[in-house]
Structure formats: C-alpha cells, structure tokens
Amino acid sequence: MTFSIHGLPVSRGIAIGRAVLVASSRVDVVHYFIDADQVTAEIVRVRNGRNAVIEELQRLQAEMPPDAPHELAALLDVHLMLLQDEALVSGVKHWITQRLYNAEWALTTQLEIISRQFDEMEDEYLRERKADLEQVVDRILRHMKGVAASPVAAPPVAARRQPAQDLLLDDKVDVPLVLVAHDLSPADMLHFKRSVFAGFVTDVGGKTSHTAIVARSMDIPAVVGARAASQLVRQDDWVIIDGDAGVVIVDPSPIILAEYGFRQRQGSLERERLSRLRHTPAVTLDGQAIELLANIEQPADAAAAVRAGAAGVGLFRSEFMFMDRSGPLPDEEAQYLAYREAVEGMQGLPVTLRTIDVGADKPLDKSHKDTHLNPALGLRAIRWSLADPAMFRTQLRAVLRAAAHGPVNLLFPMLAHVSEIRQTLAQVELARAELDASGTPYGPVQLGAMIEVPAAALIVRSFLQYFDFLSIGTNDLIQYTLAIDRVDEAVAHLYDPLHPAVLRLVADVIAAGHAQGKSVCVCGETAGDVAMTRLLLGLGLRSFSMHPAQILAVKQEVLRADTRKLAVWAEQVLASDDPAAMLQAAG
Numbered sequence: 001m002t003f004s005i006h007g008l009p010v011s012r013g014i015a016i017g018r019a020v021l022v023a024s025s026r027v028d029v030v031h032y033f034i035d036a037d038q039v040t041a042e043i044v045r046v047r048n049g050r051n052a053v054i055e056e057l058q059r060l061q062a063e064m065p066p067d068a069p070h071e072l073a074a075l076l077d078v079h080l081m082l083l084q085d086e087a088l089v090s091g092v093k094h095w096i097t098q099r100l101y102n103a104e105w106a107l108t109t110q111l112e113i114i115s116r117q118f119d120e121m122e123d124e125y126l127r128e129r130k131a132d133l134e135q136v137v138d139r140i141l142r143h144m145k146g147v148a149a150s151p152v153a154a155p156p157v158a159a160r161r162q163p164a165q166d167l168l169l170d171d172k173v174d175v176p177l178v179l180v181a182h183d184l185s186p187a188d189m190l191h192f193k194r195s196v197f198a199g200f201v202t203d204v205g206g207k208t209s210h211t212a213i214v215a216r217s218m219d220i221p222a223v224v225g226a227r228a229a230s231q232l233v234r235q236d237d238w239v240i241i242d243g244d245a246g247v248v249i250v251d252p253s254p255i256i257l258a259e260y261g262f263r264q265r266q267g268s269l270e271r272e273r274l275s276r277l278r279h280t281p282a283v284t285l286d287g288q289a290i291e292l293l294a295n296i297e298q299p300a301d302a303a304a305a306v307r308a309g310a311a312g313v314g315l316f317r318s319e320f321m322f323m324d325r326s327g328p329l330p331d332e333e334a335q336y337l338a339y340r341e342a343v344e345g346m347q348g349l350p351v352t353l354r355t356i357d358v359g360a361d362k363p364l365d366k367s368h369k370d371t372h373l374n375p376a377l378g379l380r381a382i383r384w385s386l387a388d389p390a391m392f393r394t395q396l397r398a399v400l401r402a403a404a405h406g407p408v409n410l411l412f413p414m415l416a417h418v419s420e421i422r423q424t425l426a427q428v429e430l431a432r433a434e435l436d437a438s439g440t441p442y443g444p445v446q447l448g449a450m451i452e453v454p455a456a457a458l459i460v461r462s463f464l465q466y467f468d469f470l471s472i473g474t475n476d477l478i479q480y481t482l483a484i485d486r487v488d489e490a491v492a493h494l495y496d497p498l499h500p501a502v503l504r505l506v507a508d509v510i511a512a513g514h515a516q517g518k519s520v521c522v523c524g525e526t527a528g529d530v531a532m533t534r535l536l537l538g539l540g541l542r543s544f545s546m547h548p549a550q551i552l553a554v555k556q557e558v559l560r561a562d563t564r565k566l567a568v569w570a571e572q573v574l575a576s577d578d579p580a581a582m583l584q585a586a587g
C-alpha cells in the first residue's frame with residue numbers, strides 16, 4: 001500500500017529505486033560494497049565468525065557446573081539454535097552474493113529482517129527471542145571485528161554493473177538503489193560517494209548537517225529528518241525520493257510512478273539546458289563579474305569542479321581526508337600529496353584549503369562518540385587544531401608545500417578571539433620556519449578567516465587587520481546566531497538563513513571587507529541556494545562558493561541580475577522584519 005513520509009529536502013531531484021536499508025542500531029558497523037571476486041572470502045568471514053561463536057557457546061555448555069540454573073542452559077540452547085537458523089545463514093549469503101554487501105552489513109541487514117518477523121509474532125515468548133538473536137549477531141560481529149577487512153570505497157557504477165559471472169543472477173542488481181538509514185555519518189557518506197545509490201533518506205539530520213552536505217555534493221536527491229523512515233521502509237521496497245519537496249513515497253502505485261517518472265525526465269532536460277551555460281562568463285546585466293567557486297571534500301572532486309566551470313575551489317573541507325581512519329592521521333607527506341593533487345587538478349585555478357574542522361557532527365572516527373554535552377560549542381575546528389600544535393603544523397607545512405604547485409589560499413575555521421588569530425598566525429610562521437630549516441620548498445599563500453561565529457562578524461574589522469580575505473560560513477553562522485543545532489531535525493524549522501539578525505551580520509561583513517578592498521566569499525549552503533542569489537548580490541557579494549552541481553543554476557540567476565537595482569531592494573529587505581515575505585513577493 002502506498003504511503004508517504006515527510007522530511008527535509010536537502011538535495012534536489014527525483015530518485016526512484018529499491019530501498020537498501022542500513023541497519024540503524026549498529027552505527028559502529030561498517031557498510032561498503034565488495035568486489036565480485038571477494039564474495040567467497042566475505043562469506044567465509046561470516047562463517048568463521050559464526051563458527052567461533054558456536055564453539056564458544058558449546059564450550060560454555062560443556063563447562064557449565066551441574067548446579068547452574070536451568071534457565072542458563074536453556075538460553076544457551078536457544079542461542080545455538082538461532083545461530084544455526086537457516087534464515088540467518090541463507091539471508092546473509094543472499095545479501096553478500098546478490099548485493100555485494102560486506103559481511104557485517106549483510107549480517108545486520110538480515111538481522112533487521114528477522115527481527116521484524118519476530119516483532120509480528122503473536123506468541124510473547126517467541127517475540128522476546130528477538131533480543132537473543134541480537135545478542136548472537138553482536139557476538140558474531142565482535143568475533144569478526146578482529147579479522148575484518150578494511151573498508152574500501154564503493155566501486156563505481158560501471159564496475160558494479162559488470163556481470164560478475166554467475167553470482168549476480170538476481171536482476172534486481174540492475175535497478176536503481178536508494179539508501180535508507182537512521183543516520184549516516186559523513187564518513188559513511190564518503191564510502192558511498194562513488195557508489196550506485198540514486199538517492200538517500202535518513203531519519204535524522206538537518207539541512208546543513210554534514211551528511212546532507214555530502215549528499216548534495218553527490219548531486220543525488222536526498223531527504224533527511226524523515227523521522228521513522230528506516231522503520232517504515234523495508235528492504236527492497238520501491239521508493240520515490242522527492243528531493244525538492246522532502247517527501248519519500250513508499251510502494252507507489254503505477255499512476256504515482258508515472259507522474260514522478262515524468263518529473264524525473266523534466267529534471268534531466270532542465271539540467272541539459274543549464275549545461276549550455278558552462279562556458280558563459282558569470283557577469284550580471286550591469287557588467288559585474290561574479291566569482292563562482294566550488295566546495296570540495298576530496299582531491300578527486302577537483303575534476304567535477306573544473307567540469308562545472310568553477311573559477312576555483314572556494315572551500316576544500318580538508319577534514320574529510322582525516323575522517324574514518326583507523327591508525328594515525330595522514331603524515332605531512334601524505335597530506336602534501338593530496339593537497340598537491342587538488343591544486344594540480346584545478347589546472348592553475350586557485351584552491352582555498354581550509355584547515356581541519358573536526359568535532360560536532362564530523363567526528364574523526366565514527367566509533368568514537370563525542371560525549372561532550374554540547375559538541376557544537378566544544379573543541380572543534382580551529383580550537384581543536386590549536387589544542388594540538390604539532391598536528392596543526394603538520395597540516396600547515398603540507399599546505400605550504402602544495403602551494404609551490406599552484407595558487408593556494410589558506411582558510412581557518414571558526415575563529416572568534418583575536419588571541420586565536422594571533423596563535424594561528426604564529427603557527428603559520430613557525431611552519432614556514434620549519435620548512436626553511438629543512439630546506440623544503442614551499443609557495444606563497446593568501447590567509448583567510450571564516451566568519452562563522454557572531455562574535456567574529458561583530459569584530460570583523462579586527463579580523464581584517466590580520467587577513468587577506470574572509471569567507472562567511474553561513475551554515476555555522478546561522479547555527480550560532482539563532483542557537484539552532486544544524487544537525488537536529490526537531491528545530492530545523494527555526495533554522496532560517498533569512499532571519500534579519502543573520503542578514504545583518506552577513507551584510508556588515510561584506511561591507512566591512514569591501515571597504516578595505518578585501519575579498520569576501522560566502523561558502524555556506526546559502527551560496528548555492530538560487531533563492532538567495534539575488535539577495536546576496538544585492539548585499540554586495542561578488543564571490544560564491546558551493547557544490548559544483550549548483551554552479552550553473554546560480555550562474556543563470558547571475559546572468560539575469562542587475563546589481564544596481566538589487567542593491568536598492570536589498571537595503572529594503574535588510575530593514576524589514578519579514579525578509580522572507582519580501583523575497584516571496586519579488587518572486
């Protein structure tokens with residue numbers, strides 16, 4: 001029966017496909033696709049894990065003292081029986097061979113399916129066996145952890161679509177797949193980045209959570225904050241994701257499918273039309289040249305930025321290279337090579353490299369949960385870097401070295417205090433001195449500060465004494481100005497880029513920067529929102545950084561704009577206590 005679930009639209013377009021559920025309860029389980037030639041090894045990994053647990057339980061049984069409670073023996077029997085259950089064994093095998101899930105993912109997927117069957121049982125005793133099943137699966141997972149293969153990036157579509165001998169007999173492999181999960185960490189998203197998924201749905205998350213940002217960078221329809229989606233959707237259900245409206249339609253009727261199929265085709269035609277603007281210079285009707293830059297997460301993204309006609313990279317979120325790693329952070333050489341790859345990939349166009357911004361919704365290691373009460377107000381971004389100067393300087397040296405290969409700007413996240421600015425700049429000096437001492441070549445960099453905290457916006461003139469350029473991180477600036485957790489869907493309705501206080505801060509920063517002849521960019525999600533383009537132009541913004549997929553749509557707005565008229569209108573919007581209504585009235 002058709003039903004729909006409402007969430008927040010985070011990445012536009014329509015996706016139609018079968019649901020792939022990522023088990024929610026076990027966030028520490030890695031999810032990735034294996035290559036077809038790894039199927040047997042993966043099945044063996046689960047089998048070995050299961051056999052180890054069986055042996056463990058049998059040993060416990062054998063060693064049980066005669067006076068042990070009868071219930072304990074019965075419980076061990078039940079666990080042993082569950083472990084040998086055909087539905088578990090054959091189900092896991094199915095997900096590995098037919099869908100190429102890694103062993104842990106296959107195991108938790110099958111657990112979820114059997115759990116639901118338990119939930120539907122009339123008999124209370126049987127219903128309660130679900131907890132036992134979860135325990136045995138946990139035991140298997142723990143046994144497998146020691147011998148787990150390291151996660152690999154999901155294979156590209158082409159590789160996955162290759163017929164893998166007779167393993168992929170199931171024709172379902174060739175239908176589009178959409179991912180449904182309770183939550184996905186940004187690191188999970190990176191694994192899936194070059195995968196087959198046509199769309200995403202998560203139960204939690206806000207519009208500018210980093211999971212949503214990565215979804216947007218993949219340019220596939222996505223809905224977050226869809227509350228119980230991962231409970232209501234079942235493995236393999238047909239699902240429509242409407243990324244424009246933030247709606248997920250489950251088990252659609254043929255009429256609904258036809259309607260959305262039509263809208264999907266309209267969307268592709270619109271994109272095709274926009275692609276003709278790729279080589280058109282971004283100049284307004286009154287002759288103002290506008291810089292349209294790309295936000296990237298990995299060096300390999302540079303290619304998409306160039307393809308989209310970006311004038312450079314306005315924000316390289318370097319922390320994504322540090323996330324989800326087991327073992328130490330990448331050393332100076334590894335970082336240097338990665339930054340150099342991005343710089344060379346941009347073919348002479350500038351790259352703005354932001355130093356590591358971990359913390360809050362970007363944990364370094366997803367198994368390490370941030371236990372601080374308010375992680376967004378805690379040790380994140382520049383605070384984290386300054387707390388570990390040796391690590392910070394490793395990154396700075398790597399960036400300075402990469403700057404020998406092309407134009408590089410160095411950008412610092414979340415500064416709020418002048419003392420932080422001084423410490424940061426002292427570390428840059430020290431990093432240069434270290435490179436000088438070792439005779440290592442490096443290049444010049446422009447230094448920039450992100451304006452992400454209201455305090456920084458309010459003392460922007462002090463910032464301008466120290467920096468060559470500014471970049472407004474509206475995602476955080478909105479979060480901190482309005483005291484709205486950007487990740488929390490419960491307060492997402494209050495997250496408002498058009499709040500007069502936010503607009504006032506943005507306008508003041510742009511004006512202060514320009515008054516001193518310094519460049520000001522907006523690199524938060526508002527820069528890529530076509531509904532905001534005219535207002536930002538009217539406020540004087542001339543540099544926008546966004547996901548490559550949004551560049552052409554924003555360029556279309558730029559080409560239609562007259563900044564002289566927009567400046568007058570923007571003044572009125574700024575003075576209004578209901579800017580949203582004014583934007584709506586302007587159409």
Ligand code: PEP
Nearest residue numbers: 473474475476523524525
């Ligand atoms: C921002 O806060 O607007 C920004 C660009 O940084 P991030 O989204 O990575 O926090």
Ligand code: MG
Nearest residue numbers: 452473475476
């Ligand atoms: Mg930020």
